[in-house]
Amino acid sequence: AQSVAQPEDQVNVAEGNPLTVKCTYSVSGNPYLFWYVQYPNRGLQFLLKYITGDNLVKGSYGFEAEFNKSQTSFHLKKPSALVSDSALYFCAVRVVDGNTGKLIFGQGTTLQVKP
């Protein structure tokens, strides 16, 4: 079965420190991987994606993610966290088979950045 796991319900970091939000996946075939952010009572905003090519992907708001095929991971990173980065982050994988375009989401990780 295809799945995405975000092992941490919450990540706490101090402003200015680097942050990492973890994601691992289990799919058959080559995955397309995505990170989205959700602010309270809002929809999801796209941050970045990995399709193919360079394992380090750069996205919006200074975020980046590293694809590691051997560890089946796609961790989200940022060198210096901001208080405004506090939000709920979702990792997702698109199943690339048949006619489906559906995304499978992890359960989400709440990022809390303290001043």
Added chain:
Amino acid sequence: NAGVMQNPRHLVRRRGQEARLRCSPMKGHSHVYWYRQLPEEGLKFMVYLQKENIIDESGMPKERFSAEFPKEGPSILRIQQVVRGDSAAYFCASSPRLAGSSYEQYFGPGTRLTVT
């Protein structure tokens, strides 16, 4: 270019009533997806539609739920005879190309359904 639009943003229904949620995809997008987010949970896929076609409804409950995306007008997610367990945020997303492509999905702000 307006984003994905959903209305209403908030919907309150009593048990047994019908709920209709509407989604207008981004301009130029012909692929629509519906997801449901239960409290304290991630998003779960419900259905994937193209104009006048349901492509994948593997995530839809077997009863009371239906979806359509007509040739003209928004996509509609319809829930008949709502129950308290239907209370959730329902998100619509759209993308411009065929399923399996590398295009990301763009999400609307969601409709928060409360069943009393």
